[in-house]
Amino acid sequence: MKALDELSFDNRFARLGDAFSTEVLPDPIANPRLVVASRAALALLDLDPAVTEEPVFAEIFAGHKLWSEAEPRAMVYSGHQFGAYNPRLGDGRGLLLGEVVNDAGEHWDLHLKGAGQTPYSRMGDGRAVLRSSIREFLASEYLYALGIPSSRALCVTASDTPVWREQKENAAMLLRMAPSHVRFGHFEYFYYTQQHDKLKELGDFVLANSFPACLEQPQPYAAFFREVVERNAELIAYWQAYGFCHGVMNTDNMSILGITFDYGPYAFLDDFDAKHICNHSDDSGRYSFNNQVPIAHWNLAALGQALTPFVEVDELREALGLFLPLYQAHYLDLMRRRLGLTTAEEGDLELVQRLLQVMQSGAVDYSLFFRRLGEQAPEQALATVREDFVDLADFDAWAAEYLARTAREGGNQDERRARMHAVNPLYVLRNYLAQEAIAAAEQGDYSVVRQLHEVLSKPFEEQPGVEHLTRRPPDWGRHLEISCSS
Numbered sequence: 001m002k003a004l005d006e007l008s009f010d011n012r013f014a015r016l017g018d019a020f021s022t023e024v025l026p027d028p029i030a031n032p033r034l035v036v037a038s039r040a041a042l043a044l045l046d047l048d049p050a051v052t053e054e055p056v057f058a059e060i061f062a063g064h065k066l067w068s069e070a071e072p073r074a075m076v077y078s079g080h081q082f083g084a085y086n087p088r089l090g091d092g093r094g095l096l097l098g099e100v101v102n103d104a105g106e107h108w109d110l111h112l113k114g115a116g117q118t119p120y121s122r123m124g125d126g127r128a129v130l131r132s133s134i135r136e137f138l139a140s141e142y143l144y145a146l147g148i149p150s151s152r153a154l155c156v157t158a159s160d161t162p163v164w165r166e167q168k169e170n171a172a173m174l175l176r177m178a179p180s181h182v183r184f185g186h187f188e189y190f191y192y193t194q195q196h197d198k199l200k201e202l203g204d205f206v207l208a209n210s211f212p213a214c215l216e217q218p219q220p221y222a223a224f225f226r227e228v229v230e231r232n233a234e235l236i237a238y239w240q241a242y243g244f245c246h247g248v249m250n251t252d253n254m255s256i257l258g259i260t261f262d263y264g265p266y267a268f269l270d271d272f273d274a275k276h277i278c279n280h281s282d283d284s285g286r287y288s289f290n291n292q293v294p295i296a297h298w299n300l301a302a303l304g305q306a307l308t309p310f311v312e313v314d315e316l317r318e319a320l321g322l323f324l325p326l327y328q329a330h331y332l333d334l335m336r337r338r339l340g341l342t343t344a345e346e347g348d349l350e351l352v353q354r355l356l357q358v359m360q361s362g363a364v365d366y367s368l369f370f371r372r373l374g375e376q377a378p379e380q381a382l383a384t385v386r387e388d389f390v391d392l393a394d395f396d397a398w399a400a401e402y403l404a405r406t407a408r409e410g411g412n413q414d415e416r417r418a419r420m421h422a423v424n425p426l427y428v429l430r431n432y433l434a435q436e437a438i439a440a441a442e443q444g445d446y447s448v449v450r451q452l453h454e455v456l457s458k459p460f461e462e463q464p465g466v467e468h469l470t471r472r473p474p475d476w477g478r479h480l481e482i483s484c485s486s
């Protein structure tokens with residue numbers, strides 16, 4: 001276990017130099033308080049959890065103090081936002097403080113979000129508000145706990161520094177961690193500015209540091225693109241299987257690692273709705289729940305375009321062609337598990353699709369449905385969940401099929417329950433729960449967000465005294481409008 005001043009840094013991205021990022025010091029926020037920290041994320045840095053109790057902890061993660069080995073820099077990138085190319089984005093309100101190497105030899109980028117203005121801030125103030133910082137913190141650690149690839153979050157610090165959004169709010173900072181902060185948009189930036197030597201330098205950097213196995217392949221860049229396609233197929237399968245809506249799948253918010261990245265107005269579905277749009281600013285529904293699959297494919301095509309100087313178009317096309325079949329295979333695998341099925345049968349995909357159709361017409365809570373389905377033996381469980389469906393004839397037809405399917409599985413109920421509960425969370429990061437935690441934190445009470453984070457870190461495990469966190473949303477919490485202004 002390390003103290004804060006015992007971290008070792010190896011700032012590889014900073015060494016790429018000024019064409020890739022700009023040196024900027026964090027601009028501190030006033031009177032910092034630690035809102036919440038993740039023990040699991042601290043462990044990735046080998047940090048002793050007791051470090052969070054030292055006043056210097058909040059000072060570092062509010063921009064007041066810095067390790068001497070840190071080299072804070074704002075990265076430059078561009079990207080397609082809502083389908084249109086924006087030639088210059090970059091870290092407008094976040095800084096890569098440096099790369100920590102842990103005892104296991106892993107590199108973890110420390111990125112301080114909300115660290116003040118940079119050359120890429122455009123009209124923005126360089127700040128993040130408490131609300132969005134808490135939302136990103138909770139989601140990062142929750143998706144990880146669910147087993148969904150994600151960037152991580154170390155902590156959130158609150159402050160008295162005012163910022164103006166639709167109204168006055170207070171600035172906060174989030175410390176985000178990931179093995180790399182390179183986005184699709186990094187490649188697009190050097191491609192569209194025709195700096196192909198820099199594009200090559202970036203590619204070589206990413207291959208050496210994040211995709212070393214691709215260097216063994218006859219065509220490393222083609223292998224790299226294929227791998228990014230594969231990772232994204234798996235990632236999106238997780239999102240669809242677990243009802244996660246990202247909300248802003250711009251190419252600058254897509255990680256090269258295939259992890260969930262740059263959380264904004266995301267939502268976990270409460271009632272199942274394939275057309276759900278979680279981003280209040282997404283008028284056309286480009287990033288609606290079901291569109292996440294074709295949009296990921298679109299984004300991968302945009303990345304492929306940026307790799308055309310190094311890979312034949314036919315090869316890129318071939319790799320892109322893998323996306324949909326791979327996605328479908330992963331998705332079906334995850335959904336079989338959620339339904340308690342251990343074998344594969346022809347017709348399983350149709351079974352899943354028909355379930356979603358029946359859910360769509362009712363007011364069925366997507367997450368709790370699966371949890372309750374595993375709670376009792378199939379026949380009793382179906383009778384229990386039936387109450388939430390509206391179109392009972394359709395539900396009964398589906399239930400009969402599912403019952404026959406589970407009968408062919410065999411096995412005993414105790415095993416089935418344990419198996420299903422291990423993949424179907426009891427606790428879900430619902431927008432209304434995040435909202436309650438935020439409202440308390442805005443009043444200076446951090447106990448709600450800390451408890452929520454704690455419970456969500458073991459989402460499959462029933463925990464005493466927190467029955468209220470398993471509830472479906474109250475009326476006010478059903479249709480919260482979450483905007484991009486964060």
Ligand code: AMP
Nearest residue numbers: 089090091092093121124125126127262
């Ligand atoms: P996001 O919607 O958070 O993914 O941000 C899109 C782009 O806008 C990125 O380049 C951000 O750095 C930048 N940005 C967002 N909010 C701010 C802000 N308050 N100040 C400066 N830049 C911002």
Ligand code: MG
Nearest residue numbers: 250252253262
């Ligand atoms: Mg972003």
